[in-house]
Structures are given as structure tokens and as C-alpha cells.
Amino acid sequence: MSDQTPDYKDTLNLPKTDFPMRAGLPKREPEWLERWEKIGIYDRLREKNGRDSFVLHDGPPYANGHLHIGHALNKTIKDMIVRSHQMMGYDSRYVPGWDCHGLPIEWKIEEQYRQKGKDKDEVPVVDFRQECRKFAEGWVDIQRDEFKRLGITGNWDDPYLTMAFHAEAVIAAEFQKFLMNGTLYQGSKPVMWSPVEQTALAEAEVEYHDKESFTIWVKFRVVPSRPGPRAGASGAEVPGQARDGVGSDLTGAHVVIWTTTPWTIPSNKGVVYGDSFAYGLYQVTDTPEECWASVGDRFILADKLAGDVMRRARLDDGMWTRVRDVTAEELSGLLLQHPFAGAEGANGEWDDLRDFRAAPFVTDEEGTGFVHCAPSHGMEEYELYRDLNMLDQVITYNVMDDGSFREDLPFFGGRMILKPNGKEGDANAAVIDKLVEVGGLLARGRIKHSYPHSWRSKAPVIYRNTPQWFAAIDVPAGGDDTYGKTIRERALTSIDDLVKFTPQTGRNRLYSMIETRPDWVLSRQRAWGVPLTCFTRKGALPTDEGFLLRDDKVNARIIEAFEAEGADAWYADGAKERFLGNDYDPSDWEQVFDVLDVWFDSGSTHAFVLRDRADGTADGIADVYMEGTDQHRGWFHSSLLQACGTIGRAPYRNVVTHGFTLDEKGNKMSKSLGNTIVPEEVVRQYGADILRLWVAQTDYTADQRIGPEILKGVADSYRRLRNTMRFMLGSLAQFDESQRVAPDDMPELEHWVLHRLAELDHKVRSGYKAFDFQGVFSAIFNFCTVDLSAFYFDIRKDVLYCDGESARAHAARTVLDLLFHRLTTWLAPILPFTTEDVWLSRVSGDDSSVHLQDFPATPADWLDEPLAAKWAMIRRARRVVTAALEIQRADKVIGASLEAAPVVHVRNGDMLGALKTVDFADICITSSISLTADPLPQEAFRLPEVEGVGVVFEKAEGQKCQRCWKILPDVGHHAHAGVCGRCNEALR
Incomplete structure (x- = not known):
């Protein structure tokens, strides 16, 4: 540029945004968490009336340690399900919960006793249970904060706990239904027994x-x-x-x-x-x-x-x-x-x-x-x-x-x-x-x-004949027999007729387990749990008539006490006399002190969460249960058996299953191998959104791998996506509603983007409904990187920067605005922190949040298959041109594609006709281009995968416009020095 040529940089509409290139997620994410809590996002979503209910029922983690990577995977998938359904127009509620009873907590307290030289057997059972309760409470608080740090939304102020008084009362009441319907019996048969833990074990505990x-x-x-x-x-x-x-x-x-x-x-x-x-x-x-x-x-x-x-x-x-x-x-x-x-x-x-x-x-x-x-x-x-x-x-x-x-x-x-x-x-x-x-x-x-x-002690178990309490699964269970008379019949019918499985292999796995399983061992010889609230007649055999006391009034007194005092009431002095009342002589009856299998606790959660809570469901049935594949013999299994015994059917409509998390080499993680990935460390280094993005990019239905190199790859994908969002925000800085262009008035290229948005809208919604987060993210990511960054944005930079206030520029900004509202909401269930950052970069307001939005409705008439087919041809031809120019750039013949004016030979008449209806030079980012049906010369560049297109390289003729950098013959012939006609008009 000569000394007389002005500097036109300030006349360009270059992107302007405060959205940082570097995310700084570890530092910034806690600020958004505080903001969401302050403005009450979850509660405000509940105020949206007239929506159909959608409830994911949380399988309770155990309250006894810091989160591992499996917890992070599990809760993130659940969060994506909940958030996506909320943004698809449902009232999508999520009540987190915890399993609080059981042997692992007992062991921790016994360990503390041993360190202090105390003997557990000398401690009153209620005192021991209180210490177990306190231990669980502490870990609930710790895990709650760790889950919230991952961006998990839910009713964290009012979670469910299996040790809550109401929960213990309901668990006891659910057990009493088995007592009253005749499926409960005491038998002496071989069960899996842990000599180390001195208790019977269920299959799910092995x-x-x-x-x-x-x-x-x-x-x-x-x-x-x-x-x-x-x-x-x-x-x-x-x-x-x-x-x-x-x-x-x-x-x-x-x-x-x-x-x-x-x-x-x-x-x-x-x-x-x-x-x-x-x-x-x-x-x-x-x-x-x-x-x-x-x-x-x-x-x-x-x-x-x-x-x-x-x-x-x-x-x-x-x-x-x-x-x-x-x-x-x-x-x-x-x-x-x-x-x-x-x-x-x-x-x-x-x-x-x-x-x-x-x-x-x-x-x-x-x-x-x-x-x-x-x-x-x-x-x-x-x-x-x-x-x-x-x-x-x-x-x-x-x-x-x-x-x-x-x-x-x-x-x-x-x-x-x-x-x-x-x-x-x-x-x-x-x-x-x-x-x-x-x-x-x-x-x-x-x-x-x-x-x-034993999955707890890791010690071998034995089969041992011991007196235990069982739920019979092949005798009539009473109640609603729509789906069968016995628990097994109801469970198998539910699997076939009432439940959808993701992946479908989960159906076969659960069905075969239910089909062949023995009666359910309900009793455990421990102290910390809900007791089997029943009485047996002294001197009677289990097979004798009247061996079990079945009395609704006695049951009611027990449940009333549990509601007020918790299950500790069973162990209080005078409990037997209190519950039997004046109706029975206490000396005739034995009080059972075994506790219920903790899988019965968690299997009963549908009753005190879905049925009893205001934020439960109208019919006590969850839309989704989502856990790891091991829960086919665990929570999915016990919930199915328990519900089939009490309400006659499965307590869920969908069962979604994820696999196990392995290291980068496919090995199981273990502390001894030093290959564990701790969620807290990933969040500290990268941020929670990177961990969530790893979840979205993986096929969670199979086993997944994670490690330092994989996380680096995830972070790279994140940066590419973030750059797309940043360009979009920068180019929208000058947009306002006065510039909005109706779709009918837009150029073809913008119509093509709208068509792609309509396709994506269907794919995103159907993917989220099918819990296919990998499919959703892959579609959005490819659209952002391939269709937008490498194609549409690349082409329209010239218009956005140089056109001034032209109709083309207004149409492009209108499309960018439509992209903004869709991409931020579509990605919000996966990247809640980043999309909030993107949203607040444009939308002001102290209580504004992307998480209060729904996915925007996308008009069906944006779909235009003939236009899409035409632009598919145009893009194929463009690939040949850009590949040909890349060779010239690598050989240092040119420095930029605007220095070229290639001749494009096209054999196919339909393709040639399509190229002539558009400004193919703009699409190829060249200063000019020539199209011809002449046969492809020998020296023409070709791509094997695009038949019938050849490119002969030619340099552009003319001078370089000092504003848009195109090389054109008319540069220097206008009122403004050193610019082309288009730029001269923009400067006027």
C-alpha cells in the first residue's frame, strides 16, 4: 500500500466480543454455580405451568466416600437426560438420593471402635445406629457438593435419604406388604454367605x-x-x-x-x-x-x-x-x-x-x-x-x-x-x-x-445353609394381577410389555436373570438398616399355621412410630410390648431383629420418592431409571421385584444402562495400578465441562476409556467448538432487530443454513429423546466445524467484514442470530457452564440464563431437500478448487486463495448449471473464477472422489483492494483510493 492510500481497517465490521478465547473453566465455573443458586434456576423451572411431567428417578449412590469417575459418568448422563427433556418442553424433575444403610458404614464405625479399643457388642444398638447415621450424613454433604461442582442440576436442598424417618417408615410398610400378601417366609437353604462380614449376601452384592x-x-x-x-x-x-x-x-x-x-x-x-x-x-x-x-x-x-x-x-x-x-x-x-x-x-x-x-x-x-x-x-x-x-x-x-x-x-x-x-x-x-x-x-x-x-470386603464367599427370610417369587402375590399373579410373572411381563431398554441388550440381560433367579433373600444379620418388622410365634415352626403375626393394627403402630422416631424405635426398650399392644401376649411372640437387604431399601425408593413426594409422579412410575450395567442384578433388579410384589408392575418405563470406565489401554482402574482418574482432579485441571464433554463424546452404552491423552483430545474438541461460538458472538456485536431479514428474502446460501438447522433440530430432539448424547454432540460438532467454521463462516467473512449495511450482511447476521439461539440451547445440557457464558455474552439481565430457555421451535418449511441437493453438488466442486489452491499455496506460488482466478472444468451439466447460479468465486474465496464445460485438460487438478471436475490454476488479474484484499481489474478506478467498486460503495 502506498503512502497515499488510506488505512481502511477501521472501516471494516470486524468481530467484537468480550467472550474470551481461553475458557478458564476451573476458575469461572464456581461463579456460575453461585449465580444459578442465587437466581434459583431449578425452582424457577418448576414454575413453568402446563407441561407434561418427565421424571428421572435417581438410583442412590452409597454415602461412604469421595466420588470416583464412575459417579461422574453416571450423574452427568442423568443430568443430560434431565436438562434436555426440560428444554424440549417437559417439566423435568430430578430428586437426587442416597443409600445410607448397610454393611460398609457399619464397618467404618467398627473400625473406629477398634482404633479406640471399644467392643461393638458392648455398645447399645441404638447408640451404634446413631453413629452410623452421623457418618452417612457427613458423606451425603460431601458428595452433594462434589456432584454440584459437576454442574448437576436438581433438588439439592431436599434430596431423598433411605435413612430419613419417612423413608424408613415406608420401607417397613413395603416389607409388611410382603408379610401380608403371603410371599414372606422363613426358610433354611443355602445362601451366599460372607464369613468375613458374617451375613448373607444377595447376588447383587457379589x-x-x-x-x-x-x-x-x-x-x-x-x-x-x-x-x-x-x-x-x-x-x-x-x-x-x-x-x-x-x-x-x-x-x-x-x-x-x-x-x-x-x-x-x-x-x-x-x-x-x-x-x-x-x-x-x-x-x-x-x-x-x-x-x-x-x-x-x-x-x-x-x-x-x-x-x-x-x-x-x-x-x-x-x-x-x-x-x-x-x-x-x-x-x-x-x-x-x-x-x-x-x-x-x-x-x-x-x-x-x-x-x-x-x-x-x-x-x-x-x-x-x-x-x-x-x-x-x-x-x-x-x-x-x-x-x-x-x-x-x-x-x-x-x-x-x-x-x-x-x-x-x-x-x-x-x-x-x-x-x-x-x-x-x-x-x-x-x-x-x-x-x-x-x-x-x-x-x-x-x-x-x-x-x-463380596463386593464390599473383596473376600471369597461360601454357600451356607442358614435360616433366612425370603420373598417367594413364584406364589400369588395378591393385589393387581393385570401383568401376572406372581412376582416373577409380573416382572417378565413388565420387561416385555412395559419397559424400553437402552441399549436393547439390557432387556435380555435382565430378563434372563429374572427368569432363572431363586427366591429373594431379604434378611441380613447386621444392625444398621431397616429391621424386618415382624413377629414369630414362640415354639412354632416356619411351616406352622400362625407362625407369622399378620395384623394390620400392629403394622400401623410400627409405621406410626417409625414416622416419628425412625427405625430406631424397633430397638427401644419395651418396643415389643408397644407394638403388640393389648391384643397379644408379648411372651408368646419373638421379635425379629435381622435387617432388610439394602437392595430392598433402594428397591422401595419408588414408593417414598415417586409416590409420596410432591415432585414425584402422578402414578408412582418413573420415566427413566439410568445406572451402570451392573445394576441389572442390582437396583434395576431389586426395584423390579419389589414393585412387582407391591404395585404389580415395573416402577419404570425406560431403563438406560452405561458401561464401566477403563483407562486409556482398556484396563480396569485400580489404585494399585495407579491408573485411576479422579473427577476432582480433572475438574481442577480442565473444568467440569471438559469432563462432561468426554461423557458426551463417548458411547456410554459400552465400556468407555479415559486418561490424560484422551482428555487432551476432548479439550482440543472443546477449543474448536469454543472458537466457533466466539466467531458467532463477535459477528453479532452489531446486530439488532432492525436488521432482521425474513427467510424468504435471504440468499440461497443462508437458505441452505436454515435447511441444515431444520435437519439438526430433528436430529437433536430425536437424539436427546433416545438418550443418544454421542449422536447429538457429534451432529452439532460436525455442523459447527465442517458446515459453519470451514464453509459458511469462511465464505461469509467477506460479506460480514466488508459489505457494510448490505442486505447480504443483514441476512448473514440474521442467520447468525438464529444459530446463536439454537446452538447455545442445544448444547446447554452437555456444556452448561460454557453455554451460559455464551448466552450471557449477548443476553443481559441479572436473572437471565440459557437454562431457563427451551429449544427454539424450528419451522418445518426451512427444510428444502432440492436446495440441499444442489448445494451438495456445489460443495463437491468447491472441494476440488480448494484442494487445487492448497497445492499452489504449499508451493508458495500464492500466499492466499484471493490471489487466484482458477478455471473450473465441469463435465456434469446439472453441476455446471448449479455453479452458474451462484457466485462461485465467493464460495471458493477467490477473486474470480471461470466455469466451463470444455473437456478436462491433461494438466487440470482432479480429486478421485469428485468425478468430472478439473481445475486449471490461473492468477487473478488486477490490483489488490486495500480493504477486502480481492485482486480485481477495477481497483483504483473509484473515488476512494485503492479499493474495488464494492468497497467504494460501502465507504460512501
């Missing part, structure tokens, strides 16, 4: 980890048979086949069993086989030096497994031979002797003959083809003998609460299956040693296998 276990091959001797009916396990006679002449040469042979739980051998009451398998009699002909078999020993084994068993016994091929077949008929006539029978000091404990029969659960895939039965420690064996009406003959009580053998059990009294710290005890070794001593062991080894562990 997780599976690899464990190395002992494996043993044990010999049960075939004893001489005698004519007559089959003998039961205790010697009692039950109907069976006579034994005359059946398999007489089998006497003295051994049936071999295989087990991974040697400690169950003292409780063995029988052996079972498969009646469809091929069995044989095998004889030892030679032995190595170290071996528990002897020459002449005979073993009955499944043919498919015999070779493996012999190898385990260190018997090589050639050291044994197969004597003959053993038929199912022969097996049915045999009796077996326990390996400890007749042992010195056994005191006759194992002298009864063992039961021997076919069973459907035997397989020939591993082991020996025979299964040893200890019905007190295995559900399949228990059910087999239950159906045979033989439980009284086969149930043992050899294992105590702490996992030790009863003191008077010969050889093993006091031996521990597990130590108090969860490590291997001495019971297995003691049993193996005794088997060796009595000649009952054929082989032993070790196996690493998946084994159930």
Missing part, C-alpha cells in the same frame, strides 16, 4: 474374581448291597430298586468325585451321576512310587473323563485298564460309604450310607462324571433333595457364622474356611490331610477359576 482353589479327587467306597428298598442318606428307607444280583463285582470299588471345595466333604450326604453318560469300571495294574492308588484298586468313572482322572492320580497309560461297562441300571443299585466312615475318633458322624442317584445337573465336561452332594452348601443339591422331600435327612449345620466348623465336629471342630481377614483358613488343608490319612484321597491339585467374592 462380584466374580479369579481365585486359586484346592481340587481333590475323593474315593467313595461301594459297599455290599442287600435286597430291599433303597436306603436314604440317614439309612431311612425310601422307595427304590432291589439290589439282588446287580453289579456284585462292583463291591469294594470306588466311585470317584471331584470338588474345588474340600471343606464341604464333612457335610457330604450323597453322590449323584448322569443317567445318560457312559461309565466304566477301571482297574489299576501298576503304580509309580508316589501315588495314592494301589495295584488292584477299582474305580468307577465316566469314560469321557477317565483318562484325565488317571493322569491326575499319576497313573500313566499302561498302569490301568478298563474292565467293563457300568450301566445306569447298575449304578442305581449301589450304595456308597463316606471316606470318613468308621475312622477312629469320628464317633459315628459319617457312618450312615451315602445316598446315590441320578441328577440332571451332572455333566461330563470336567471332573469324574460324579458330583458329591452337600445340600447345605449347594443350591442344586438342595433343590434336588427338597423335591425328594429328603431335606430333613441331608441338611447339616456344620459351618458357623464366622466360617468355622462347629466345635464338636470330629477332626475339624473350630477349623476356619476363611480367616477374619478373608485369607485361606486351615479347614481345606485339614480335610485333605484327613482324607490322605484314611485312604480316601486319589489325587489333589490347584485350579484358578472365577469365584464369587
Whole structure:
């Protein structure tokens, strides 16, 4: 520019905005939180009348520690669901809640006692419960602040707590419905038992980890048979086949069993086989030096497994031979002797003959083809003998609460299956040693296998027969039987007919669990929880009529006390007399002091949150339950069972499931590996919106990965999006309503943007309704970066900066205003802090907020498919031009695209016609452009993916306009020095 040429910079309409390029989220986000609390966003949204209700019911986290990344993922997804539905026109309410009862809190208090040298058993139970309550209250307050810092909206001033007096009263009342409808019963059956925690566990409280276990091959001797009916396990006679002449040469042979739980051998009451398998009699002909078999020993084994068993016994091929077949008929006539029978000091404990029969659960895939039965420690064996009406003959009580053998059990009294710290005890070794001593062991080894562990203590669990309280799921449950008579029928019908699952695989998972699950174990042998508020008649058996006290007046007195005093009222002095009143003699009744499974607590939340609260739902049913995939056996499961027992159907219409969070390499996070990501640290470094954006960018329905490199990528996406918003704000600085242009008066390019907005509006709304946040954000992000930043904004910068107050500039700013209102609201559920920043950069007012807005209605007539098809052709041709110019720029032939005036050869007539109806030079950001149908020259630049378009590079002719930088022939021929005609007009 010469010295005489003016500086036209001040005449340009350059973007102006205070919206910072750097977000500064960690520092600024707390300021917005304070502002939202000050102006009462959540309460003001509740004042919007006439809206349909939409309620996400919160699955309660446990109040006992700081948040982990799974909490952040979970609550952020919930928040996106709640916010998006509110902005789609619903009254979208969210009541956060907490699970407050249960063993983990008890453990914390017991730990504190141990540090102080206190004995829990010497502390009054109410005092102990009060300390548990105080502990939970403290963590509720901490977690509430941590959740709020993530931008989670909700009724934080009035959350629900399972330990609130009303909640405890309702939980007790819900339990009493099972008492009154006949589904509650006391039974003694094998349940998963934690010797470390000394309580029964539900399936949802168990997780599976690899464990190395002992494996043993044990010999049960075939004893001489005698004519007559089959003998039961205790010697009692039950109907069976006579034994005359059946398999007489089998006497003295051994049936071999295989087990991974040697400690169950003292409780063995029988052996079972498969009646469809091929069995044989095998004889030892030679032995190595170290071996528990002897020459002449005979073993009955499944043919498919015999070779493996012999190898385990260190018997090589050639050291044994197969004597003959053993038929199912022969097996049915045999009796077996326990390996400890007749042992010195056994005191006759194992002298009864063992039961021997076919069973459907035997397989020939591993082991020996025979299964040893200890019905007190295995559900399949228990059910087999239950159906045979033989439980009284086969149930043992050899294992105590702490996992030790009863003191008077010969050889093993006091031996521990597990130590108090969860490590291997001495019971297995003691049993193996005794088997060796009595000649009952054929082989032993070790196996690493998946084994159930308590999810709290991480210690292995055992199956143990104990008296527990159950909810029967296959007996009529009374009440509304629209969806079935039993709990199981109602649950399966609900899954099929009433609930939509996201992803759909959740349906199959939950259905298969409900289809095969046993009765629900309701009782726990702990102190901190809601007690089983029932009474049993002294001296009566669980099967006796009148064993359980069922009285509405007694129930009502209990609930009234719980409402006023909480569940501690059950433990107060004189509680039994108070609740029984004058109607019953307290000396005739026992008060039950087991507490309810905490899954019953959380499964009952629909009653005291959805049904009872003013911000609940009219029908007590939630629109959405949303939790991790582990909750198919947890909260989704227990809520379904509980509600089907009390209201006859599922308490939810949608079940949304997320996966687990892994590190960047796909490994499970653990403190020992040092690969954990702590939400608080991410928020401190990047801000909560970056963490939320990570949630939106991931497919939460599967397992997700997170780590430093992934977060850097998320932050980069955020910066690109923020730059788009910043350009939009800067270009809207001079816009006011007087400049608004009606859509019909806009240029085609603006019409195309409106078409894209109409497409996006449908995609955003349908995506949010389907809980597809990844799809929503991907569509918006691609639109912002590809359609806007790299295309529309790039083209319209020239008009916005240089046109002055032209119709084109007004149309572009009008479109920018329409973009502003849609993009900020569409993104608000995902990026609440950033969109508030964007909103307040344009919309003033002390109580203004983007979160008080709805998604703007988008006219259907903005959709224009023919126009979209035309502009798709134009954009394909533009790609060839910009790629051709990029080569010239890289070769330093030009410095900017405005220095070019390419010749574009177009073979397709429709495309050529479309290009001639627009200013293709403006669209390609060149000073001029030539379009021709001439054949593509050899030297023309082509893109393989855009057939029939070639570009021949030419430099623009003329001088550079000192205002818009286009190179045009007319520059210097106007009143204003060094400018083109367009700029001269703008300067006039």
C-alpha cells in the first residue's frame, strides 16, 4: 500500500466480543454455580405451568466416600437426560438420593471402635445406629457438593435419604406388604454367605474374581448291597430298586468325585451321576512310587473323563485298564460309604450310607462324571433333595457364622474356611490331610477359576445353609394381577410389555436373570438398616399355621412410630410390648431383629420418592431409571421385584444402562495400578465441562476409556467448538432487530443454513429423546466445524467484514442470530457452564440464563431437500478448487486463495448449471473464477472422489483492494483510493 492510500481497517465490521478465547473453566465455573443458586434456576423451572411431567428417578449412590469417575459418568448422563427433556418442553424433575444403610458404614464405625479399643457388642444398638447415621450424613454433604461442582442440576436442598424417618417408615410398610400378601417366609437353604462380614449376601452384592482353589479327587467306597428298598442318606428307607444280583463285582470299588471345595466333604450326604453318560469300571495294574492308588484298586468313572482322572492320580497309560461297562441300571443299585466312615475318633458322624442317584445337573465336561452332594452348601443339591422331600435327612449345620466348623465336629471342630481377614483358613488343608490319612484321597491339585467374592470386603464367599427370610417369587402375590399373579410373572411381563431398554441388550440381560433367579433373600444379620418388622410365634415352626403375626393394627403402630422416631424405635426398650399392644401376649411372640437387604431399601425408593413426594409422579412410575450395567442384578433388579410384589408392575418405563470406565489401554482402574482418574482432579485441571464433554463424546452404552491423552483430545474438541461460538458472538456485536431479514428474502446460501438447522433440530430432539448424547454432540460438532467454521463462516467473512449495511450482511447476521439461539440451547445440557457464558455474552439481565430457555421451535418449511441437493453438488466442486489452491499455496506460488482466478472444468451439466447460479468465486474465496464445460485438460487438478471436475490454476488479474484484499481489474478506478467498486460503495 502506498503512502497515499488510506488505512481502511477501521472501516471494516470486524468481530467484537468480550467472550474470551481461553475458557478458564476451573476458575469461572464456581461463579456460575453461585449465580444459578442465587437466581434459583431449578425452582424457577418448576414454575413453568402446563407441561407434561418427565421424571428421572435417581438410583442412590452409597454415602461412604469421595466420588470416583464412575459417579461422574453416571450423574452427568442423568443430568443430560434431565436438562434436555426440560428444554424440549417437559417439566423435568430430578430428586437426587442416597443409600445410607448397610454393611460398609457399619464397618467404618467398627473400625473406629477398634482404633479406640471399644467392643461393638458392648455398645447399645441404638447408640451404634446413631453413629452410623452421623457418618452417612457427613458423606451425603460431601458428595452433594462434589456432584454440584459437576454442574448437576436438581433438588439439592431436599434430596431423598433411605435413612430419613419417612423413608424408613415406608420401607417397613413395603416389607409388611410382603408379610401380608403371603410371599414372606422363613426358610433354611443355602445362601451366599460372607464369613468375613458374617451375613448373607444377595447376588447383587457379589462380584466374580479369579481365585486359586484346592481340587481333590475323593474315593467313595461301594459297599455290599442287600435286597430291599433303597436306603436314604440317614439309612431311612425310601422307595427304590432291589439290589439282588446287580453289579456284585462292583463291591469294594470306588466311585470317584471331584470338588474345588474340600471343606464341604464333612457335610457330604450323597453322590449323584448322569443317567445318560457312559461309565466304566477301571482297574489299576501298576503304580509309580508316589501315588495314592494301589495295584488292584477299582474305580468307577465316566469314560469321557477317565483318562484325565488317571493322569491326575499319576497313573500313566499302561498302569490301568478298563474292565467293563457300568450301566445306569447298575449304578442305581449301589450304595456308597463316606471316606470318613468308621475312622477312629469320628464317633459315628459319617457312618450312615451315602445316598446315590441320578441328577440332571451332572455333566461330563470336567471332573469324574460324579458330583458329591452337600445340600447345605449347594443350591442344586438342595433343590434336588427338597423335591425328594429328603431335606430333613441331608441338611447339616456344620459351618458357623464366622466360617468355622462347629466345635464338636470330629477332626475339624473350630477349623476356619476363611480367616477374619478373608485369607485361606486351615479347614481345606485339614480335610485333605484327613482324607490322605484314611485312604480316601486319589489325587489333589490347584485350579484358578472365577469365584464369587463380596463386593464390599473383596473376600471369597461360601454357600451356607442358614435360616433366612425370603420373598417367594413364584406364589400369588395378591393385589393387581393385570401383568401376572406372581412376582416373577409380573416382572417378565413388565420387561416385555412395559419397559424400553437402552441399549436393547439390557432387556435380555435382565430378563434372563429374572427368569432363572431363586427366591429373594431379604434378611441380613447386621444392625444398621431397616429391621424386618415382624413377629414369630414362640415354639412354632416356619411351616406352622400362625407362625407369622399378620395384623394390620400392629403394622400401623410400627409405621406410626417409625414416622416419628425412625427405625430406631424397633430397638427401644419395651418396643415389643408397644407394638403388640393389648391384643397379644408379648411372651408368646419373638421379635425379629435381622435387617432388610439394602437392595430392598433402594428397591422401595419408588414408593417414598415417586409416590409420596410432591415432585414425584402422578402414578408412582418413573420415566427413566439410568445406572451402570451392573445394576441389572442390582437396583434395576431389586426395584423390579419389589414393585412387582407391591404395585404389580415395573416402577419404570425406560431403563438406560452405561458401561464401566477403563483407562486409556482398556484396563480396569485400580489404585494399585495407579491408573485411576479422579473427577476432582480433572475438574481442577480442565473444568467440569471438559469432563462432561468426554461423557458426551463417548458411547456410554459400552465400556468407555479415559486418561490424560484422551482428555487432551476432548479439550482440543472443546477449543474448536469454543472458537466457533466466539466467531458467532463477535459477528453479532452489531446486530439488532432492525436488521432482521425474513427467510424468504435471504440468499440461497443462508437458505441452505436454515435447511441444515431444520435437519439438526430433528436430529437433536430425536437424539436427546433416545438418550443418544454421542449422536447429538457429534451432529452439532460436525455442523459447527465442517458446515459453519470451514464453509459458511469462511465464505461469509467477506460479506460480514466488508459489505457494510448490505442486505447480504443483514441476512448473514440474521442467520447468525438464529444459530446463536439454537446452538447455545442445544448444547446447554452437555456444556452448561460454557453455554451460559455464551448466552450471557449477548443476553443481559441479572436473572437471565440459557437454562431457563427451551429449544427454539424450528419451522418445518426451512427444510428444502432440492436446495440441499444442489448445494451438495456445489460443495463437491468447491472441494476440488480448494484442494487445487492448497497445492499452489504449499508451493508458495500464492500466499492466499484471493490471489487466484482458477478455471473450473465441469463435465456434469446439472453441476455446471448449479455453479452458474451462484457466485462461485465467493464460495471458493477467490477473486474470480471461470466455469466451463470444455473437456478436462491433461494438466487440470482432479480429486478421485469428485468425478468430472478439473481445475486449471490461473492468477487473478488486477490490483489488490486495500480493504477486502480481492485482486480485481477495477481497483483504483473509484473515488476512494485503492479499493474495488464494492468497497467504494460501502465507504460512501
